[in-house]
Amino acid sequence: MSVAIREATIADAPALGAVQMAALLAGYAEFLETTAALPGVPERVSWWRAELELPDTRAWIAEHDGNAAGLVSIGPGELRWLCVMPERWRGGIGTALLATAEQELPPGATLEVPEASLRARRLFERRGWTRGEELGQREGRVAPEVRYRFGQAA
Numbered sequence: 615m616s617v618a619i620r621e622a623t624i625a626d627a628p629a630l631g632a633v634q635m636a637a638l639l640a641g642y643a644e645f646l647e648t649t650a651a652l653p654g655v656p657e658r659v660s661w662w663r664a665e666l667e668l669p670d671t672r673a674w675i676a677e678h679d680g681n682a683a684g685l686v687s688i689g690p691g692e693l694r695w696l697c698v699m700p701e702r703w704r705g706g707i708g709t710a711l712l713a714t715a716e717q718e719l720p721p722g723a724t725l726e727v728p729e730a731s732l733r734a735r736r737l738f739e740r741r742g743w744t745r746g747e748e749l750g751q752r753e754g755r756v757a758p759e760v761r762y763r764f765g766q767a768a
Contacts, residue, residue: 630658636697670690684702684708693719693725712738724762729758743762745760
């Protein structure tokens with residue numbers, strides 16, 4: 615397996631959108647009755663183009679044999695996204711991407727994850743993230759969420 619992680623650029627927006635959508639559809643299907651409310655790939659690509667223009671956003675893309683396989687993005691004090699193509703789950707890409715982001719995050723950084731996303735929560739807990747407050751169902755979110763903190767107790 616040949617995996618390379620590099621900083622993402624605006625030119626990567628189509629790949630980031632495709633990875634994010636595939637991961638969300640597969641991951642959320644495990645606990646949502648329908649994923650119909652999720653934006654499609656074109657909306658995700660537009661969102662990534664705008665997101666990568668922000669001065670406080672950093673993102674990395676993992677490529678497996680030259681194809682987009684995962685992504686991670688951070689902002690000030692927060693992990694924003696960690697997504698891996700479903701066919702690459704459990705292959706170490708998510709862990710490698712998370713480790714890349716953790717090198718840039720300060721202690722106490724946060725992330726928000728659907729409470730029912732046990733796969734993601736187990737990964738964060740294995741990496742030392744501590745479960746914090748339950749955020750519940752919030753406007754604009756598809757499922758109740760929980761906050762995690764990095765490198766310190768909640």
